Amino acid sequence: MNNDIKNVLIVGVGGQGVLLASEVLSETVMLAGLDVKKSEVHGMSQRGGVVTSHVKFGTKVYSPIIPYGQADIIVSFEQAEALRSIEWLKKNGLIATSRTRLVPPIASSGKFFYPDDPIAELKTKVSRVIALDADKIALELGNSRLVNILLLGVISGELGFDITILNDAIKARVKPKFVDINLLAFAKGQELAKESKTVSA
Numbered sequence: 001m002n003n004d005i006k007n008v009l010i011v012g013v014g015g016q017g018v019l020l021a022s023e024v025l026s027e028t029v030m031l032a033g034l035d036v037k038k039s040e041v042h043g044m045s046q047r048g049g050v051v052t053s054h055v056k057f058g059t060k061v062y063s064p065i066i067p068y069g070q071a072d073i074i075v076s077f078e079q080a081e082a083l084r085s086i087e088w089l090k091k092n093g094l095i096a097t098s099r100t101r102l103v104p105p106i107a108s109s110g111k112f113f114y115p116d117d118p119i120a121e122l123k124t125k126v127s128r129v130i131a132l133d134a135d136k137i138a139l140e141l142g143n144s145r146l147v148n149i150l151l152l153g154v155i156s157g158e159l160g161f162d163i164t165i166l167n168d169a170i171k172a173r174v175k176p177k178f179v180d181i182n183l184l185a186f187a188k189g190q191e192l193a194k195e196s197k198t199v200s201a
Contacts (some may be wrong), residue, residue, distance in 0.1 A: 001181050003145075004058040004059050005056055005057070005058040005061060006053070006056070006058060006072050006073075006159070006160070007054070007056050007066040007070050007071045007072050007073075007090075008025060008054075008055045008056075008057075008071065008072065008073045008074075008075065008159075008196055009052065009053070009054055009055075009066055009071040009073070009074045009075070009085060009088050010022050010025075010052070010053040010055065010074075010075045010076075011050070011051070011052050011053075011074065011075070011076045011077070011078075011081045011082070011084075011085050012050075012051055012076060012077030012078050012081060012148075013049060013050060013051060013077070013078055013081070014049055014051055015128050015135070015145065016051070016077040016078070016100075016147065016148065017077070017145060017148035017149075018040075018051040018052070018077065018148065019040060019051065019053060020055050020148055020149075020173065020174070021053070021075065021148040021151070021152055022038050022040065022053035022055050022123040022147070023173045024149070024152060024166075024169050024170055024173045024174070025055050025152065025169075025171035026038050026055060026057075026081070027172050027173050028159070028161055028165055028166050028169040029055075029057040029161075030170075031165045031168055031169055031172075032162075032165050033141075033159055034057050034058060034059060035043075035057065035058060035059060035060050035061045036055065036056065036057040036061060037055075037056050037057075037061045037062075037063065037064035038053060038054060038055045038056070038064055039054045039064035039065055040053045040054075041053075041054065041127055050081065050153055050190075052085075053068045053073075063116070066088060068088055069087070069088065069090055070088070070090050070099065071085075071089050071091070071093055072090060072093050072094070072158070073093060073094045073155050073158055073159075074086070074088060074093065074094070074095045074096070075096050075097075075149070075152070075154075076089050076095065076096070076097040076098065077097075077098050077100060077134070077147055077148065077151065078097075078098065078100050078101070078102050078172060079097055079098065079099050079100060079101060079118040079119055079122075079131070080101070080102075080114055080115055080118045082095055082097035082118065082119075082122055082177075083115060083118040083121055083122050083139065086122065086125055086126060089126060092127060093126075093128065094128045094129075094130070094155065094158055095122065095126055095128065095130070096129075096130045096132075096151050096155050096193075097119070097129070097130070097131050097132075097151075097156045098131075098132060098133070098134035098135060098147055098151065099113075099119060099131055099132065099133050099134070099135075100134065100135050100147070101118075119131045130139050130154055130192075130193065130196045132150075132151075132154070132192060133185070134147040134150055134151060135147060137150060137188065138150055138185065141181065141184055141185055141188060142181055142184075143178075143181055143185075146181065146182065146185035149170065149174075149182045149185045149189070150185040150186070150188060150192075151189060151190070152186060152188040152189060153185065153186040153187060153188060153189020153191075153193070154189040154192055154193045154196075155189075155193070156186070156189065156190055156191070156193070157190070157193055157194075163190070166185055167183060167186065170182050170183055170186060171180045171183075
């Protein structure tokens, strides 16, 4: 495993903005002059199915797929998806997740059981977890669709990029009329990450 490579797994369900988050992250990497590969899996995304994006970056990246146990960071827009994704996380990796609860229709069939408290279960398995009421925070900022950029702000300190580059990537990938509010959400995510470290310290 090349130590230069950083792996970020972004998970959620259709309509939560997983793909935009991966595009902003990939744009950041390119603006920083590094190599990036990304791969996406759409599980009936228009019907609320699972959407996953692998983003790998470094000096030279050969494969877009993150091997199990090698993700440095998992960003999840739905709490049960965070729990389901932990097999990808490396030891001492970070999970940043929304507390959003979206129970899939299949749960009513008895073939899938939604965990009672995914975040509590997650914290018994992973040492570094930041869990936020991201939907509520996004609404307070003015738009429920800001969760993806908010959570990118939460993990921004782990990525190793200058904040100016991250802001430029948002400006490049977000529609002009939504740039300012997304920059606000990104800054809020940074602030919440710092608060989380203070609380856990």
